[in-house]
Amino acid sequence: MTRLILIGFVASMLLGAFAGCGSDAQDPQPFGIPSAYKVGKKPSTLVAHDMNNDDFPDLLIPNTDDHTLMFFEGNGDGTFKEPFVMNTGREPMALAVADFNSDRIPDAAVCNYGDGNLSIFIGQKDGMFKVLEPVKTGKLPIAITTGDFNNDRKADLAVTLRFDKLLIFLGNGDGTFKQAEAYIAPGTPSRLVTGDYNGDKNLDLAIAFNAMKMNFIRIYDGNGDGTFQPPRKVFGGKQASFITQSDMNGDGHLDLIISSALVDSLTLFLGDGKGNFKRQEDFAAEKKPGYIVAGEFTGDKIPDLIVGNVRDGDISLLQGRGDGSFIFPHFNYAVGRQPRSIAGADFNKDGLEDLAVLLYDSATLQIFMRRIDIGRIKS
Numbered sequence: 001m002t003r004l005i006l007i008g009f010v011a012s013m014l015l016g017a018f019a020g021c022g023s024d025a026q027d028p029q030p031f032g033i034p035s036a037y038k039v040g041k042k043p044s045t046l047v048a049h050d051m052n053n054d055d056f057p058d059l060l061i062p063n064t065d066d067h068t069l070m071f072f073e074g075n076g077d078g079t080f081k082e083p084f085v086m087n088t089g090r091e092p093m094a095l096a097v098a099d100f101n102s103d104r105i106p107d108a109a110v111c112n113y114g115d116g117n118l119s120i121f122i123g124q125k126d127g128m129f130k131v132l133e134p135v136k137t138g139k140l141p142i143a144i145t146t147g148d149f150n151n152d153r154k155a156d157l158a159v160t161l162r163f164d165k166l167l168i169f170l171g172n173g174d175g176t177f178k179q180a181e182a183y184i185a186p187g188t189p190s191r192l193v194t195g196d197y198n199g200d201k202n203l204d205l206a207i208a209f210n211a212m213k214m215n216f217i218r219i220y221d222g223n224g225d226g227t228f229q230p231p232r233k234v235f236g237g238k239q240a241s242f243i244t245q246s247d248m249n250g251d252g253h254l255d256l257i258i259s260s261a262l263v264d265s266l267t268l269f270l271g272d273g274k275g276n277f278k279r280q281e282d283f284a285a286e287k288k289p290g291y292i293v294a295g296e297f298t299g300d301k302i303p304d305l306i307v308g309n310v311r312d313g314d315i316s317l318l319q320g321r322g323d324g325s326f327i328f329p330h331f332n333y334a335v336g337r338q339p340r341s342i343a344g345a346d347f348n349k350d351g352l353e354d355l356a357v358l359l360y361d362s363a364t365l366q367i368f369m370r371r372i373d374i375g376r377i378k379s
Contacts, residue, residue: 027331028298030317031355031368034335037072037080039363041065046358046365048345049097050074051106052127057345059356061365062092062110069095069110069119073127078348078369086121086129090114098146098155101175109157111141118144118159122175132175137167147194147203150226158205160189166207170226180226185218187211191243195254198275200224207231208240208258217243217258221275236279237267246294248303249324259289259307266292266307270324280324286332287311293344295353297370306355308339315339315357337361 040063051058056076061083062069069088072080089112100107105123112119117134118141124130140162149156154173160166166185169177187209197204202224208217215238218231240258248255253273259266266285269277286309293306298319305318305326318330340360347354352370359366 028317028319030297030299030370031333032371034357034366034368035079036367037083037365039063039070039083039358039365040068040085041363043340043358043360043363043365044093045095045341046343046356047095047097047108048343048347048356049106051097051108051123053105056349057347059343059365060095060097060108061358062088062095063363064091064093064113067092069108069121071127071129072365074347076347076349078354078367080367084128086131088112088119089117089134092119093142094144096144096146096157100155100171100173100177102154102173107175109135109144109146111137111144111159113140113142113162116141118157118169120175135169135177137161138165141167143189143191145192145194145205149194149203149222149224149228151202151224156226158192158194160185160192160207163188165189166192166205166220168226168228181228183220183228183231185209185231187214190241193243193245193256195245197221197254197271197273197277199273204228204275206243206245206256208237208243210239210241210261212239214239217256217269219275219277234269234277234279236269237265237282238263240267242290242292244292244294246303248294248320250302250322255324257292257294257305259285259292261288261290261310264289266305266318268324283318283326285309286314286316289316290340291342293342293355295344297353306342306344308335308342308357310338310340313337313339315342315355335359335366336364 042065056074059072070083091114093113094111108121110119120132121129154171157169164186166183168180188211190210192207202222205220216233220228239262253271256269268280288310291308302322338360341358355368357366
C-alpha cells in the first residue's frame, strides 16, 4: 500500500492549537508533521506493541468492513513496512496482545463482533502469525483485555459482550483457552482494563458502560483463582465510551480515566491502592471525546493526557500538574475526520512517546513523532 505524506493540511494543525482567552499557557506543539498510511475499510482500533521481539514497536489494526487484521512492522525510525494482512472473522472490533502459548513471542486475540468468537493469532519467530481455531464467546463480543487472573503464569482473557456479559477465558498456556465463569455486566459495557487496584497482588477489572443513564464504572475484584467478586460501583461520568488507567498523581497507585462522549467531558478517579477511588470534578473536553492515551508529552516528566475528539476531528493535549489536576486550557490539534483510536509508543527509540492515530472516515493511519525541541508549559 502507498504511504502518504500530509503537508499542507497538517501545517494548520501544527500552528493552529487553541490556547484559550486570557491564558498565559504556551502551546508546546509537541508533534511534528505526521506521515500516513492507508488501512482497510472501517478500522476499529489499533494497538502498539513489539510483536517480533526486535525492540521496535509495531502496530496491529483490525478493519471491520474488510474482516482483516493488519500488521505494520516498525522499522525503529518512526516508519513502518508495508502491512501484512490476515483474515479474521466477521467485523473484528477489538484486540488484546499477550504471549498465549508461552514461547515468549507476543500473540493477538481479536473480537469478531459479527461471528461471536475470538480469532487467535500466534506469533512466529519470523514475524508472521499462525491462526488457531476460533474461541466461541456468544453474541457481539465488543471489548477485550488480558492478564493472568488465576496466577498460573499463563495469559488469560476477559471479554465483554455488547449488552450485559463479562466472560473470563483462562489460558492453557498453548494458545487455547477454557471458559471460566460468566458475570452479569448490565448497562452496555464499552471498554475494560485490568490492574491490581486493592494491593492484594490479584488482578482486578474495571469496566466502563455507555447505556442511557449509566453514571458509574464497575470494579470486579479478582480472587486470584480466575474468579471475581460481585462488582462494586464507582460513581462518576455519564455513558462512558472509553476507560484507561495510569498513575496521574505520582503516588504509585493506578488511577482510572473515562471519557463521556454524550456530555463532552472526562472524569478522573484517583486510586488509593486499597481498592478505593476518589472521583475528581469532571473536566471539559471537546466534542465527543473517545480514546485516551496517558503519557508524558511536554518534557516535564509529569503524565499528561491525549484525547481523540471524534466530532471535532482533532486531538487534545491536557498537561498534567502531577497531582491529578490539569493546566487550563488544553490545546487542540487537527488530525482529520473521526479519530477513532489512538496509541502511544516510542516509535523511533529516542526516549520520547509518539502517537499513532487512526482515522475512521478516511481509513488512514497517522504517525505523529515527538519533537525533541518542544517547549514546556508553566502552570
